[in-house]
Amino acid sequence: MNEKKILLVVCDGLSDRPVRQFGGKTPLQAARKPAMDAVARNGVSGIMDVIAPGVIPGSDTAHLALFGYDPFKVYTGRGPIEAAGAGIPVDRGDVAFRCNFATVDESMKVVDRRAGRIRNGTDELAKSLSGMKIEDVTALFREGSEHRGALVFKGPGLDHRVSDVDPHHETEILESKPQVPSAEKTARVLNEFVRKSYEILSEHPVNKHRSKEGLHPANILLPRGAGSIREIESMRERYGMKCAAVAGVTLVKGICRLVGMEVPDVKGATGGLDTDYRAKADAALGLLDSNDFVFVNVKACDIAGHDGDFKMKVSVIENIDVMLGVILKDIQEDSVVILTADHSTPVVVRDHSADPVPVAISGAGTRVDGVKEFDEISVGGGVLGRIRGTDLLPIALGMADRAKKFGA
Amino acid sequence: MNEKKILLVVCDGLSDRPVRQFGGKTPLQAARKPAMDAVARNGVSGIMDVIAPGVIPGSDTAHLALFGYDPFKVYTGRGPIEAAGAGIPVDRGDVAFRCNFATVDESMKVVDRRAGRIRNGTDELAKSLSGMKIEDVTALFREGSEHRGALVFKGPGLDHRVSDVDPHHETEILESKPQVPSAEKTARVLNEFVRKSYEILSEHPVNKHRSKEGLHPANILLPRGAGSIREIESMRERYGMKCAAVAGVTLVKGICRLVGMEVPDVKGATGGLDTDYRAKADAALGLLDSNDFVFVNVKACDIAGHDGDFKMKVSVIENIDVMLGVILKDIQEDSVVILTADHSTPVVVRDHSADPVPVAISGAGTRVDGVKEFDEISVGGGVLGRIRGTDLLPIALGMADRAKKFGA
Numbered sequence: 130m131n132e133k134k135i136l137l138v139v140c141d142g143l144s145d146r147p148v149r150q151f152g153g154k155t156p157l158q159a160a161r162k163p164a165m166d167a168v169a170r171n172g173v174s175g176i177m178d179v180i181a182p183g184v185i186p187g188s189d190t191a192h193l194a195l196f197g198y199d200p201f202k203v204y205t206g207r208g209p210i211e212a213a214g215a216g217i218p219v220d221r222g223d224v225a226f227r228c229n230f231a232t233v234d235e236s237m238k239v240v241d242r243r244a245g246r247i248r249n250g251t252d253e254l255a256k257s258l259s260g261m262k263i264e265d266v267t268a269l270f271r272e273g274s275e276h277r278g279a280l281v282f283k284g285p286g287l288d289h290r291v292s293d294v295d296p297h298h299e300t301e302i303l304e305s306k307p308q309v310p311s312a313e314k315t316a317r318v319l320n321e322f323v324r325k326s327y328e329i330l331s332e333h334p335v336n337k338h339r340s341k342e343g344l345h346p347a348n349i350l351l352p353r354g355a356g357s358i359r360e361i362e363s364m365r366e367r368y369g370m371k372c373a374a375v376a377g378v379t380l381v382k383g384i385c386r387l388v389g390m391e392v393p394d395v396k397g398a399t400g401g402l403d404t405d406y407r408a409k410a411d412a413a414l415g416l417l418d419s420n421d422f423v424f425v426n427v428k429a430c431d432i433a434g435h436d437g438d439f440k441m442k443v444s445v446i447e448n449i450d451v452m453l454g455v456i457l458k459d460i461q462e463d464s465v466v467i468l469t470a471d472h473s474t475p476v477v478v479r480d481h482s483a484d485p486v487p488v489a490i491s492g493a494g495t496r497v498d499g500v501k502e503f504d505e506i507s508v509g510g511g512v513l514g515r516i517r518g519t520d521l522l523p524i525a526l527g528m529a530d531r532a533k534k535f536g537a
Numbered sequence: 538m539n540e541k542k543i544l545l546v547v548c549d550g551l552s553d554r555p556v557r558q559f560g561g562k563t564p565l566q567a568a569r570k571p572a573m574d575a576v577a578r579n580g581v582s583g584i585m586d587v588i589a590p591g592v593i594p595g596s597d598t599a600h601l602a603l604f605g606y607d608p609f610k611v612y613t614g615r616g617p618i619e620a621a622g623a624g625i626p627v628d629r630g631d632v633a634f635r636c637n638f639a640t641v642d643e644s645m646k647v648v649d650r651r652a653g654r655i656r657n658g659t660d661e662l663a664k665s666l667s668g669m670k671i672e673d674v675t676a677l678f679r680e681g682s683e684h685r686g687a688l689v690f691k692g693p694g695l696d697h698r699v700s701d702v703d704p705h706h707e708t709e710i711l712e713s714k715p716q717v718p719s720a721e722k723t724a725r726v727l728n729e730f731v732r733k734s735y736e737i738l739s740e741h742p743v744n745k746h747r748s749k750e751g752l753h754p755a756n757i758l759l760p761r762g763a764g765s766i767r768e769i770e771s772m773r774e775r776y777g778m779k780c781a782a783v784a785g786v787t788l789v790k791g792i793c794r795l796v797g798m799e800v801p802d803v804k805g806a807t808g809g810l811d812t813d814y815r816a817k818a819d820a821a822l823g824l825l826d827s828n829d830f831v832f833v834n835v836k837a838c839d840i841a842g843h844d845g846d847f848k849m850k851v852s853v854i855e856n857i858d859v860m861l862g863v864i865l866k867d868i869q870e871d872s873v874v875i876l877t878a879d880h881s882t883p884v885v886v887r888d889h890s891a892d893p894v895p896v897a898i899s900g901a902g903t904r905v906d907g908v909k910e911f912d913e914i915s916v917g918g919g920v921l922g923r924i925r926g927t928d929l930l931p932i933a934l935g936m937a938d939r940a941k942k943f944g945a
Contacts, residue, residue: 146902153905180943185942188944200943482938483936484935508920509918509921
């Protein structure tokens with residue numbers, strides 16, 4: 130049997146909940162989307178828990194799952210997740226930490242692990258630390274919510290197996306210790322970073338101001354939860370496919386590179402509401418000529434969801450549909466097309482939600498069920514049933530005659 | 538996004554199989570149940586394997602799963618569940634047993650494993666045993682229904698891996714043996730407890746009186762099903778919700794207490810066919826004011842199933858429907874309502890079966906599929922698909938905007 134090509138189109142944050150003011154419809158139900166409906170009508174549909182039922186997917190973990198990788202296994206420690214959350218890209222070889230802004234006295238005893246639950250000024254404090262060079266390591270730091278932040282070390286010879294600086298109690302801060310010999314450098318750099326953070330933060334105007342107001346100064350960072358991204362097999366090693374991606378968003382591009390996809394820059398593919406859909410369609414078709422697997426991410430519906438803008442979301446969906454139509458018109462008939470979302474971003478929630486996403490797969494010779502429309506409800510009648518994100522690519526590989534046999 | 542409240546209504550043993558004499562309908566299909574149908578009509582439906590496909594759930598394991606706990610991980614032996622149900626708090630490190638009051642002759646041969654199914658006086662017998670000190674272990678004992686009771690050992694160095702004293706037949710009682718070296722002390726204390734229970738019970742006025750009346754004296758306790766509780770987070774710790782339960786059956790109450798729910802006594806909520814449905818509805822509505830999660834268990838359909846009484850089961854379902862109607866009428870619109878069963882108890886089986894159960898979830902803003910009726914077959918067309926019991930609460934938490942994000 131001929132191995133077929135696979136096109137995976139992920140509309141970021143596409144799915145939604147019904148909105149009363151708009152006739153109890155979801156944006157997907159309200160939109161005119163003949164190309165999306167054609168994928169459902171010509172193939173099989175279902176709903177999908179991208180991570181697991183009741184887990185709100187991040188775009189990073191969701192894409193890992195959609196590429197067939199268990200996100201719980203790819204990450205070690207919470208550090209990389211916090212960092213991804215704070216918007217610092219974590220690459221293989223980096224070590225990432227969760228941090229608290231805290232208050233210490235002159236003997237390095239922690240007075241307040243949360244620096245009075247500081248809320249204002251952490252962005253300025255973060256800027257004063259980020260970019261610091263220690264030996265040949267660059268430390269990137271960004272603030273999170275309240276007293277939280279994320280720290281990423283980038284440089285050669287790092288290893289995440291170091292102990293926490295954060296003592297987790299109001300007592301003296303700890304010296305980070307390597308737990309394996311190969312982590313000695315990381316522990317040394319970390320201790321130096323903490324020492325310098327104290328020097329810099331103690332003198333920072335934000336803290337001078339806090340002290341004047343009688344508030345605990347955020348005069349030190351306490352890193353914990355060191356983690357790195359495990360060495361993971363590339364998609365080529367794993368599935369024997371040459372893979373490429375069309376994506377505008379940094380976080381998603383990072384995940385694609387992590388799994389070894391080629392990620393060319395596409396002019397006009399910004400990841401924003403102004404993204405050039407036609408350019409994306411052309412890029413996807415071009416990449417399909419020389420690759421076995423092409424992934425297209427369109428971010429714009431997520432943005433409309435975060436903005437709580439129903440009409441904008443409908444309009445974005447209709448634009449994506451035009452892009453999809455261009456691709457479907459010119460794609461080789463003998464390809465498997467997957468259409469889905471990485472998570473829901475309901476306009477009433479204005480953030481990611483745990484609601485499952487619709488999925489449809491069509492292509493040469495696949496089964497065809499009775500689903501005629503691609504939306505959160507219609508796909509419930511499809512023969513894909515309710516699947517997990519990590520099952521999606523294996524199912525598609527099966528349809529593309531690229532699956533492996535187990536047994537005789 | 539506002540976190541919503543969650544109401545979980547579990548109709549014990551509700552679901553069934555079609556019965557030829559009644560037009561090939563299940564009791565649920567035959568019953569008039571507008572309130573149940575409304576939950577399905579206004580939300581999403583599906584079918585659920587409460588434990589796993591082909592596993593017949595017990596009420597205890599089923600409820601653990603419905604509260605989101607993997608029963609295979611929580612549970613060692615039946616003892617702790619019986620004890621929690623009888624109202625003895627079981628803490629980590631304790632070892633708990635189910636016990637029968639039994640009758641032995643002087644050679645320690647069991648004459649009657651149920652002491653003539655003794656009903657009266659077990660409270661007094663229990664008091665004469667509870668609080669006994671053996672070595673540094675305190676033995677707490679409380680009577681259950683009829684000849685049953687629960688025993689809990691509290692003290693250092695206990696291990697539940699000991700064999701039963703109960704021979705399970707009318708033969709000589711067994712000596713408990715440790716199954717691992719660390720359980721030697723527990724076995725020794727248990728054998729001593731049984732010996733002492735015989736001494737004390739033989740002389741007890743309740744038994745003197747029984748002997749005079751020609752009844753079998755309850756002159757010994759036969760412990761079995763030793764178990765302990767693994768570290769289990771309360772629902773509050775796990776989900777950040779204040780939780781309460783309305784339940785009449787001891788076993789179910791025990792599970793609720795085990796996971797840290799408040800379980801007030803509701804007057805008239807007996808767990809029997811005569812339970813006061815109106816009182817249950819009022820109690821549930823009252824608890825919803827001050828809790829985030831309220832669980833209601835109605836036992837009566839299970840009883841009708843065990844009795845093999847189709848008409849009784851239909852009638853019970855219609856009564857429960859009235860109760861549900863009262864709740865739905867007064868519940869805050871902005872709440873998530875889950876309607877399901879803990880297992881099937883088909884009237885043709887007269888016992889629990891592995892048939893999956895129907896489930897429907899409705900509430901403020903959730904998706905709405907095309908399912909119009911709540912029964913074993915109609916829900917199969919719903920967008921929930923086929924789920925596992927342990928997925929139910931995570932899914933509901935997602936709908937209630939209480940789910941956690943994984944990733945960025």
